[in-house]
Amino acid sequence: MTPAQTALLDSLAATLGPKGIVTDAERIAPWLVDWRRRFHGAAPALLAPASTAEVSAVVAAAAAHGVPLVPQGGNSSMVGGATPPADGSALILSLRRMTAIRRLDAAANLAVAEAGVILSDLHEAALAAGRRFPLTLGAKGHATVGGLVSTNAGGTQVLRFGSMRGLVAGLEVVLADGSVHDGLAPLKKDNRGYDLTQLLIGAEGTLGIVTAATLRLAPEPATRTTAWAAVRDPAAALALLRRCQAGSDALESFEILPQETLAAVLAYVPGARAPVATTAAWHLLIEHSDPAGAALTERWLGEALADGLIADATIATSAAQAADFWRLRESISDAERALGPASQHDLSVPVDTMPRFMIEAAAACEARFPGCRASGFGHLGDGNVHFHVRAAPGTDPARWYAEEVPVVTRFVDDLVIAAGGSIAAEHGIGQMKRDELERTSSPARLAALRAVKAAMDPLGILNPGKLVTLAPRRAGQ
Amino acid sequence: MTPAQTALLDSLAATLGPKGIVTDAERIAPWLVDWRRRFHGAAPALLAPASTAEVSAVVAAAAAHGVPLVPQGGNSSMVGGATPPADGSALILSLRRMTAIRRLDAAANLAVAEAGVILSDLHEAALAAGRRFPLTLGAKGHATVGGLVSTNAGGTQVLRFGSMRGLVAGLEVVLADGSVHDGLAPLKKDNRGYDLTQLLIGAEGTLGIVTAATLRLAPEPATRTTAWAAVRDPAAALALLRRCQAGSDALESFEILPQETLAAVLAYVPGARAPVATTAAWHLLIEHSDPAGAALTERWLGEALADGLIADATIATSAAQAADFWRLRESISDAERALGPASQHDLSVPVDTMPRFMIEAAAACEARFPGCRASGFGHLGDGNVHFHVRAAPGTDPARWYAEEVPVVTRFVDDLVIAAGGSIAAEHGIGQMKRDELERTSSPARLAALRAVKAAMDPLGILNPGKLVTLAPRRAGQ
The missing domain is CATH 3.30.70.2190 (Alpha-Beta Plaits)
Structure with a gap:
């Protein structure tokens, strides 16, 4: 532990109490690797505040001591978005103790849920009130509201109700200096300048820490x-x-x-x-x-x-x-994983383009990488293809992931960009796609992303190394 | 004209041609005052680029010469958002020559319209294809796509389709250095970092110049x-x-x-x-x-x-x-205007709060300002009240607007904030509400707005004096 980290923990001991500071390596270990076991990090402590005020204290102290924080919910990121850096420089900020559903108003079709509420628990609470929260995905037993907001999560019901961006009516956010932005009021019209709620949705915890969200519910349909x-x-x-x-x-x-x-x-x-x-x-x-x-x-x-x-x-x-x-x-x-190693791509193109893209991209990959099989499945209504390129039979998995996947990824991403699409449809950027985001983005987009990051997190303490770096990375960085 | 402005015009003469640079004071005059004639500005020239490339050239030159630009569409702002500053330091950047509907795809329910397309023209084009653009408002014969996007315009159909924020599928934007961000592709899922489209919507031209938008259409309903x-x-x-x-x-x-x-x-x-x-x-x-x-x-x-x-x-x-x-x-x-001078407030509260707010705010105003009549009308489904406080009979209009309206405004805005509402529901901030936005915003919100403005427009050349200032204003500034 660095002296700054020690000082940070000391300063928070009274505020967080023993439940709020975990330094036992065994208890931290599960949270140092992503669920697909592709990214491994290190962190000497895990902070688990139980309230917005405690999150505010944590972030203010982190800013004061210059210690980065990696926010974490259900740890179900597909892109290593919640895994701390390997050098142990950051602490994990777990939101899992903030599990209150502060309010559920069936008449208004609104719920105010804290960041640590698990998606399936939210589903159940809504159902008990004759409503539904109309977003679901495979990780619903782990994914939390804070993570869903911060990754603008999608899933299989986006066609009608949109992704999280369309379901969030307001946010409470702790900003990088520890100040609290209370934007929970469900205002259907609010033109008071730049929409901070929309800016935080999908920001992957790099601009602020989402502590609670006002979410739209829908009536439970009579028939399906x-x-x-x-x-x-x-x-x-x-x-x-x-x-x-x-x-x-x-x-x-x-x-x-x-x-x-x-x-x-x-x-x-x-x-x-x-x-x-x-x-x-x-x-x-x-x-x-x-x-x-x-x-x-x-x-x-x-x-x-x-x-x-x-x-x-x-x-x-x-x-x-x-x-x-x-x-x-x-x-x-799971079934495709059982077929052997693959390079997996969560991408989107305009809906009208998707049929042709699915066919042509698969053919292009199989021509470029002999022996590989390529195919896509996904959400046609959203233009969202989960595109998999499977290694040729007999390929050594270690070599495939270390050497081939990066080549396949660049090839697929170039096809996506040429089709006017996105290399990150619903899983986000995290650390997995950060370099590809830099490589495939226009200078205008990249400069804007960096400017916003530098503006909102000038000390670089919020989820460092995720989404965008503040300057082009040098080799080995 | 300042030497910098002269140099700017000289540098753009070849690119824009005679149609693109207007210096005739008579032709500029109509664009120096807002349509309610409440704000009066000055500008030695009006620039009217006809393409995205020309807008890019204008903004790059403005950055190089340090000359601010005030973007303008239909000049129908309710808050002085398109009126240049009175000191003549800025030039008007009119988007009205960019009138192409680049694409209208009825099957995909999408249209790509340039910034200068007038709302009623867009309505007609959609209708000719058996579709509708489901947003309308009183100024539809003047308001342009660029202005509608930049003010996140609302209107009387927001209940079902949302405001512009819900209807924009993508944007093309010229950023403050003249670079072009092409985000027109209508991707239903795109999690490549901070959503620049959402950031620009409602930014009132202070972060970038919207040159075109991909807009969602809806089927024309069979019955109404x-x-x-x-x-x-x-x-x-x-x-x-x-x-x-x-x-x-x-x-x-x-x-x-x-x-x-x-x-x-x-x-x-x-x-x-x-x-x-x-x-x-x-x-x-x-x-x-x-x-x-x-x-x-x-x-x-x-x-x-x-x-x-x-x-x-x-x-x-x-x-x-x-x-x-x-x-x-x-x-x-128009009917209320005929009743005499009034202090008009475009505000919103959570929908459930609106009934009580309408009654109690009116009573509070009449108690606080004897002789005044207060009442609200509006969009109940959106929690959006157009709240008017009419001057006591016989009040001198000049004195009312100069002395009473600011007092009434602060009183009403305090009621709105106490109700968890917004002092700017659908008309935006512009110059009219800028000081009240500063006064009524939390330090966290205000710091975030300023940080974003400084990040995206470091030279302060985009619509200066609107929405937010970079530092607390001093008296007389």
């Missing part, structure tokens, strides 16, 4: 219809998506996956069955909560069959069957 | 139902609003006005008639585009009548009658 369709290609899928969107405001999910991905899932999940018997190159998982119910889906799918847009389709006849469909979708990551 | 209801008080109105919101996603407007405001409109608009015969203290204008049509409205209003929530109601039976209802609403500003 889930269908599976076999489709020729992504272009036909997009045509069907446009018809569905024209026919209802309540389309909630429109997921696409290739046949080989479905095959991998069926091989991986014990007892799983293909929803439709017809073999097709692509598959769709469609869900809506329109009051018109299954009749609407039947009409959509019937017309699409008649027009040759789809080859086969089925509508789940029970909640259990709908859950089976979703289990296939949610098992993709 | 407009109703008028007489209601006891705003609390009953809120109860009805909640019922309507629970019953449909397609509620578009929910406007509230007091009886005395309706009376003023009826006296002001030749031939205008009250929509319902019953005299009530408050009135509602309700519009939805639910496919269920008038039957749905009939059910809502029938139940509300039975429950005593409303006293009377009528549904427009023709588009002409609906237009008559809207004419009453849209004539409020």
Whole structure:
């Protein structure tokens, strides 16, 4: 521990108490590595404040002593965004003790949740009030409100309700000097200058520490219809998506996956069955909560069959069957991991571009990296492709990750930029994509990001090394 | 003209050509005063670039010569946001020559419009493609896309579609050094760091110059139902609003006005008639585009009548009658102006708070300023009150505006802050509310606003004196 870190802990001992300062290496260890075990950090202490006032005290002290902080919620970042630097220079600032749902107003469709509230707990609290918080994702049992806000999390319901950016009505934030910005009031119109709430959403804890959020709820829908369709290609899928969107405001999910991905899932999940018997190159998982119910889906799918847009389709006849469909979708990551090492890319392109991109990018990767298999699945309605390039059979995993993945990544990212897309759709930048963000961003964008970072965190104490560096990095930095 | 301004114009002469540089005082004069004639400025030249490249050249040259620029669209700011400073130090940067709708994609529900496109022209272009741009306001014949974006404009359709912040899918911006940030790609998920598009929306031209925007369109609804209801008080109105919101996603407007405001409109608009015969203290204008049509409205209003929530109601039976209802609403500003001098406040509070605020704030003002009449009308669904305090009969207008309005403003703003609201709901800060923003903001918010301004516009050349100053102002500054 550095003298500055020791002094910092001493200054906070009375404020945080023994529960709020963890220096036991064994208790810290789980929080030093990301959940995919790709990034390993070090930190001599973990600070766990229990209130906004305590977070404020921590950040003020960190500023005074010049000690960086790495904010952490559920530690489920896909990009190493919550893993501290390896040199032990930073302390972990865990928000997991801030678990209060301060308010839940069903009539106003609003909840005020502290940063440490776990997503599935928020789901349950909303449901108990006859409402729902309409954002969900695989890590819902770990991901916290603070992390969801700070990464502008997405998931499988973005089509209708948007990502976190659309669901946050206000934020409480501790700024880099320890001052508290109270922006929790749910004002639907507020033009008092730059929108600090929007600036903090997706900032990955590099501009301020989110301590609480006012979140929009939605009525729990009376009906939900889930269908599976076999489709020729992504272009036909997009045509069907446009018809569905024209026919209802309540389309909630429109997921696409290739046949080989479905095959991998069926091989991986014990007892799983293909929803439709017809073999097709692509598959769709469609869900809506329109009051018109299954009749609407039947009409959509019937017309699409008649027009040759789809080859086969089925509508789940029970909640259990709908859950089976979703289990296939949610098992993709695990199933693909079982196929061997891969280079995984969370990217987005304009929705209209996505069908062509999925086909052409896969072909380009397979041509450029002989023996590799490339394919994408994802959220067609959001233009969000989870694009995987799998190593050629027999490839040594260590060599693949150390030598090949960076080359594949640059190749894929160049394809994305050429298509007018984003190299970071819903997982953020963290430390994993920081260099690629620098490489692929225009000088104008990069200068603006750096200027904002320097303005809001002039001492560089908030989540150092994540998202953007203040100057071009030198080799080995 | 200062030597620096002369040098700037000389350096741009070849790039902009004669159409792009206006120095004729008569041609500049209309752009030196805001449309309400409350702010008067001076500028020795008006620059009118016709392309993004030309805007880039103008801003780069302004930075090089240290000459501030005041961006201007339709010059319909309610807060002096587009009026240059009185000392002639700045030049006007008019975006009105950038009028191209670069793309309109009905299938994708997107349009790319340049900064100078007038709102009503955008409405017409969308309509010609079977779509609509779902934001409208009184100044639609003047307001431009650049100004609408830069002020995060609202209006009467925010309830369903949100303000500009919800309708902008991407921006092209010239930053303070003249570099161009191309963020036009309509990516539904893009987590590449701080959201520059969201930062620029509502920044009033103080962080960068918006040159084009990708805007979301919506299908033109098949049906639209407009109703008028007489209601006891705003609390009953809120109860009805909640019922309507629970019953449909397609509620578009929910406007509230007091009886005395309706009376003023009826006296002001030749031939205008009250929509319902019953005299009530408050009135509602309700519009939805639910496919269920008038039957749905009939059910809502029938139940509300039975429950005593409303006293009377009528549904427009023709588009002409609906237009008559809207004419009453849209004539409020002019009708109230005819009543004499007033202190006008565009404010917002949380929606649930709005009923009580409207009543209590009016009473507090009338108690504090004897002889004055206070009342509010506005967008109940958005918590947005247009609150007016009318001078006591016989008050000298000049004295009222110079001496009383600042006192009334501080009093009203303190009530708003105490209610957790915003002193600038949809009109922004401009120069009119800048000092009040400083006075009523927390040190944390103000420091953050200043840090962002200094970061993005280090030379202070973008719309100087608007929104926020870089340091607390000294007397007379």
